[in-house]
Amino acid sequence: MRALPSSRLFWIGLAAFLVAMALPLYVSGYVLGLLTVAYYTAVFAMSWDLLFGFAGEVNFGPTFLIGVGAYTAGILDAQFSPGISVYLCIVAGAFAAVVGGVVLALPALRVSGPYFGLTTLVAVLMLQNFVIVAASLTGGEIGLAVPDVLSIDATTNYWIAFVFMAVSGAILYGLSVSPIGLILQASGQDKVQAGALGFNVTKHKLAAFIVSAFFSGLAGALMVFYMGTASVGTFIDVAVAVQIIIAAVIGGRRTVIGAAIGAIFLIGMGELLRPLGELATLIVSVIALAVILFFPDGFVGMLRGGAKA
Amino acid sequence: MLFWQILIDGFAVSALYALGATGFTLIFGVSGVLNLSHGAIMVGAAVAAWAASGELGVGPYVGALIGIATGVLLSFATYFIAVRPIQLSPKIAEAEKEIFILTATLLWGIIIQEAIAYLFTNNAKTVLPIIEGVVTFLGVRTPANEFFTAAVCWVAIFFLWLLVNKTRRGKAVMAASMNPKGVTLLGIELSSIYLTVWAIYGLLAGIAGILLGMFLGVSSYSVGPLTASAFSIVVLGGLGSVSGSLIAAYVVGYLETATAYLISPAYRTIPALLLLVIVMYLRPQGLFGRR
Numbered sequence: 001m002r003a004l005p006s007s008r009l010f011w012i013g014l015a016a017f018l019v020a021m022a023l024p025l026y027v028s029g030y031v032l033g034l035l036t037v038a039y040y041t042a043v044f045a046m047s048w049d050l051l052f053g054f055a056g057e058v059n060f061g062p063t064f065l066i067g068v069g070a071y072t073a074g075i076l077d078a079q080f081s082p083g084i085s086v087y088l089c090i091v092a093g094a095f096a097a098v099v100g101g102v103v104l105a106l107p108a109l110r111v112s113g114p115y116f117g118l119t120t121l122v123a124v125l126m127l128q129n130f131v132i133v134a135a136s137l138t139g140g141e142i143g144l145a146v147p148d149v150l151s152i153d154a155t156t157n158y159w160i161a162f163v164f165m166a167v168s169g170a171i172l173y174g175l176s177v178s179p180i181g182l183i184l185q186a187s188g189q190d191k192v193q194a195g196a197l198g199f200n201v202t203k204h205k206l207a208a209f210i211v212s213a214f215f216s217g218l219a220g221a222l223m224v225f226y227m228g229t230a231s232v233g234t235f236i237d238v239a240v241a242v243q244i245i246i247a248a249v250i251g252g253r254r255t256v257i258g259a260a261i262g263a264i265f266l267i268g269m270g271e272l273l274r275p276l277g278e279l280a281t282l283i284v285s286v287i288a289l290a291v292i293l294f295f296p297d298g299f300v301g302m303l304r305g306g307a308k309a
Numbered sequence: 310m311l312f313w314q315i316l317i318d319g320f321a322v323s324a325l326y327a328l329g330a331t332g333f334t335l336i337f338g339v340s341g342v343l344n345l346s347h348g349a350i351m352v353g354a355a356v357a358a359w360a361a362s363g364e365l366g367v368g369p370y371v372g373a374l375i376g377i378a379t380g381v382l383l384s385f386a387t388y389f390i391a392v393r394p395i396q397l398s399p400k401i402a403e404a405e406k407e408i409f410i411l412t413a414t415l416l417w418g419i420i421i422q423e424a425i426a427y428l429f430t431n432n433a434k435t436v437l438p439i440i441e442g443v444v445t446f447l448g449v450r451t452p453a454n455e456f457f458t459a460a461v462c463w464v465a466i467f468f469l470w471l472l473v474n475k476t477r478r479g480k481a482v483m484a485a486s487m488n489p490k491g492v493t494l495l496g497i498e499l500s501s502i503y504l505t506v507w508a509i510y511g512l513l514a515g516i517a518g519i520l521l522g523m524f525l526g527v528s529s530y531s532v533g534p535l536t537a538s539a540f541s542i543v544v545l546g547g548l549g550s551v552s553g554s555l556i557a558a559y560v561v562g563y564l565e566t567a568t569a570y571l572i573s574p575a576y577r578t579i580p581a582l583l584l585l586v587i588v589m590y591l592r593p594q595g596l597f598g599r600r
Contacts, residue, residue: 111593282423289416296401
């Protein structure tokens with residue numbers, strides 16, 4: 001009986017994949033640009049889901065990792081361009097995010113529950129303050145202008161973002177169904193028992209943190225070179241973190257793919273409702289709240305038709 | 310001169326922080342709920358007071374009453390819309406209820422915030438002060454309303470103390486925060502205790518919001534920072550410890566005020582955040598936490 005709903009999910013996924021492949025032929029550059037941002041956000045949300053859904057750690061600060069990656073890449077390029085390749089900057093950004101993730105995780109993993117959440121939230125606020133105070137380096141509140149971009153062609157940018165999302169999604173999903181993902185899930189649900197079974201809980205959580213940081217930082221750095229600017233409002237602000245968390249939860253936590261669906265839904269809805277002005281965020285929040293209250297398993301849970309996962 | 314200024318300003322700001330954080334910590338202590346719509350409830354109460362006293366012209370006293378009523382109303386709405394359905398839901402695993410309540414209250418806060426922005430615009434609003442004029446005290450010219458703010462905060466906290474320690478209902482609330490099962494065994498309905506706590510919380514958050522609106526002014530942008538500051542104060546003091554929150558509110562309030570006056574207003578929040586990180590690292594349960 002289990003094969004039926006999961007195969008339905010597979011066919012829906014395949015259809016979505018084909019539609020995404022065909023889109024550049026039919027829609028305008030504006031829509032492609034919007035989807036590009038949505039795909040990067042999807043990677044943010046999937047990385048967050050790995051940490052929360054599987055390791056059970058509520059990370060309020062996904063934007064700390066994203067911000068470190070984005071700003072490292074952006075600052076390197078702004079300081080040394082054209083002597084430095086864009087790709088080198090991106091790799092450096094991802095690497096910096098991993099270092100930032102370890103620095104954040106080591107003290108943060110000592111605490112749990114709301115305290116862990118708060119530590120990560122504080123990290124975001126500190127980074128935000130740092131960016132504003134060190135304005136000569138980071139561009140402060142105005143934002144950092146980056147001299148290079150990945151491409152000026154909307155279709156190329158779309159493909160880069162799409163392939164990146166598909167590859168990171170596949171890796172994160174693969175990881176989540178692998179033995180490592182199961183151990184993470186076990187330690188998220190019962191830390192003591194997982195430890196008693198001989199698994200090093202802290203080591204696995206740290207590994208999850210590093211993987212999450214790597215993809216967050218990489219996506220952040222790529223997005224900087226798509227947008228050509230880095231600003232607190234797009235990469236670090238708590239509001240961005242909130243959007244990522246909401247995306248992952250309404251898409252269906254502990255599914256990785258759900259997080260991507262949630263992110264694309266949130267950005268798409270925000271755009272569709274834009275003519276309503278200020279009401280747009282209100283309506284999106286009401287929908288998200290309704291999903292959480294009535295369909296706690298999110299969109300993926302709905303697609304599975306209520307089958308127990 | 311500067312010293313006295315920091316002392317007086319810091320005292321008023323800290324008293325406000327203390328009042329805001331007390332309700333927040335009370336709810337956590339009794340029902341284990343971290344209410345992330347806290348800032349939105351405070352701003353909602355302040356904006357209601359502003360609209361009633363300024364736009365409708367009912368005067369500052371009636372306006373303040375309407376504001377407090379709004380605070381209580383929003384508090385109950387939070388409980389019945391974003392908290393209780395999740396606590397009762399059979400579809401959500403116990404271990405995951407915490408994150409669901411966090412996300413739901415967060416969304417509910419955004420809904421309130423956006424509704425305020427839509428109905429009353431994003432502009433900063435200053436609630437009509439109840440006491441006007443300026444007092445020169447210890448060589449510092451201070452708005453009289455600042456003293457009024459600090460006084461009201463402490464009177465409210467005193468009444469909370471009386472309620473919790475001297476009334477039957479308050480003792481039941483206290484007992485529920487220590488051992489919920491024990492309270493139900495004594496024949497006290499736990500859900501009615503939750504209602505009491507959310508009512509007290511609404512009162513406190515409403516008063517704090519209106520005072521903040523008189524003192525510094527509020528806008529829908531203050532929602533996030535208000536929630537974050539209440540959260541940090543409560544964690545610094547130890548989750549669920551009311552006296553810890555009071556002390557932490559003063560530590561944070563004075564640190565912020567001193568930084569703003571002595572270094573630069575741009576650095577205002579940084580020392581408090583650093584302190585928070587250090588405390589989390591050395592003593593994760595907070596300064597006065599029980600766990």
